[in-house]
Amino acid sequence: NAGVTQTPKFQVLKTGQSMTLQCAQDMNHNSMYWYRQDPGMGLRLIYYSASEGTTDKGEVPNGYNVSRLNKREFSLRLESAAPSQTSVYFCASTRDLTGELFFGEGSRLTVL
Amino acid sequence: RKEVEQDPGPFNVPEGATVAFNCTYSNSASQSFFWYRQDCRKEPKLLMSVYSSGNEDGRFTAQLNRASQYISLLIRDSKLSDSATYLCVVNDNRGYQKVTFGTGTKLQVIP
Numbered sequence: 587n588a589g590v591t592q593t594p595k596f597q598v599l600k601t602g603q604s605m606t607l608q609c610a611q612d613m614n615h616n617s618m619y620w621y622r623q624d625p626g627m628g629l630r631l632i633y634y635s636a637s638e639g640t641t642d643k644g645e646v647p648n649g650y651n652v653s654r655l656n657k658r659e660f661s662l663r664l665e666s667a668a669p670s671q672t673s674v675y676f677c678a679s680t681r682d683l684t685g686e687l688f689f690g691e692g693s694r695l696t697v698l
Numbered sequence: 699r700k701e702v703e704q705d706p707g708p709f710n711v712p713e714g715a716t717v718a719f720n721c722t723y724s725n726s727a728s729q730s731f732f733w734y735r736q737d738c739r740k741e742p743k744l745l746m747s748v749y750s751s752g753n754e755d756g757r758f759t760a761q762l763n764r765a766s767q768y769i770s771l772l773i774r775d776s777k778l779s780d781s782a783t784y785l786c787v788v789n790d791n792r793g794y795q796k797v798t799f800g801t802g803t804k805l806q807v808i809p
Contacts, residue, residue: 626706626801627801628702628785628798628799628800628801628802629742629785629799630799631797676741676742686732686744687734687742687744687797689741689742689743690741691740691741692739692740692741
């Protein structure tokens with residue numbers, strides 16, 4: 587039962603470096619999401635993909651780009667990392683837009 | 699004012715105690731309500747949905763008060779394994795871009 591798989595689980599970057607967080611789900615879900623979680627802020631939506639071939643901005647999209655590669659995979663790219671992007675990133679998926687969110691285990695990113 | 703507000707706690711309770719959490723929301727158009735559980739350094743997982751008539755799942759009871767715009771979670775006979783952070787989640791059903799998470803209430807059950 588893999589569910590939602592994220593890689594890498596931990597990453598340390600220097601300011602200005604780029605990286606891609608990978609996410610894959612094996613539940614045949616249509617919708618996928620990227621959230622970030624910061625202390626005292628709750629989970630905030632970065633980008634989402636309601637279905638294969640579509641992506642939309644969430645609450646905090648600045649500094650990020652996404653790709654919905656196929657129905658299974660949804661990646662998040664930081665083109666030029668900044669210390670403000672230090673956070674825990676969660677990928678999630680749902681069968682439809684109102685169903686239960688299934689989360690990956692999280693990716694802990696530190697930008698120095 | 700935050701869209702979804704929760705008391706951050708921590709709530710420290712002895713095993714066997716009953717504990718209740720409240721969550722208030724500001725958007726009167728909100729349609730769906732949930733409680734998620736998040737263990738330390740883990741991902742959130744759905745605990746239960748909250749229905750208008752209230753609902754119960756074993757030791758857990760969720761209530762919704764639309765007039766006062768709050769939801770509650772009651773845990774009876776607390777177990778050590780209930781120690782976690784409980785996230786209140788509100789959705790106005792216009793898509794998941796409109797889901798709002800509370801910052802969570804931390805529960806520590808003490809032996």
